[in-house]
Amino acid sequence: MRYIDLSAITQEHVRGCWEVESRMVNPGSQQNLFADVRIIEIKPDHYRSVNGKERRGLWQVVREEELIYNPQLKFFIEGNEVGNAIITRLRVDEAGQSELYKLTLYFHTGLELTLQKNSPLPI
Numbered sequence: 001m002r003y004i005d006l007s008a009i010t011q012e013h014v015r016g017c018w019e020v021e022s023r024m025v026n027p028g029s030q031q032n033l034f035a036d037v038r039i040i041e042i043k044p045d046h047y048r049s050v051n052g053k054e055r056r057g058l059w060q061v062v063r064e065e066e067l068i069y070n071p072q073l074k075f076f077i078e079g080n081e082v083g084n085a086i087i088t089r090l091r092v093d094e095a096g097q098s099e100l101y102k103l104t105l106y107f108h109t110g111l112e113l114t115l116q117k118n119s120p121l122p123i
Contacts, residue, residue: 018115029110
């Protein structure tokens with residue numbers, strides 16, 4: 001197991017098809033479009049989230065070193081921001097012939113998602 005330094009996280013790190021491994025919703029948290037999502041697919045030009053129905057939009061990795069040290073992952077639909085999550089952890093585990101990535105996102109609404117994806121080991 002190894003952790004990726006948060007200051008080294010790039011857009012390439014967050015791209016891929018992520019499945020929700022776990023979710024925590026704080027009591028009294030605000031409604032969040034990602035609260036019941038099962039899959040988030042992040043591609044270079046858009047993202048797609050699936051929770052029985054599909055949503056599509058744009059995304060970006062943002063760094064604001066004045067207020068929040070951690071990088072943030074922002075999601076947009078039709079130009080409106082619909083999600084803002086702080087990246088709190090990115091971990092990589094070896095799993096046979098592949099690597100298992102685990103990405104933890106903490107949304108400003110109080111929702112925390114741990115996402116996972118497999119990636120083949122380089123040859």
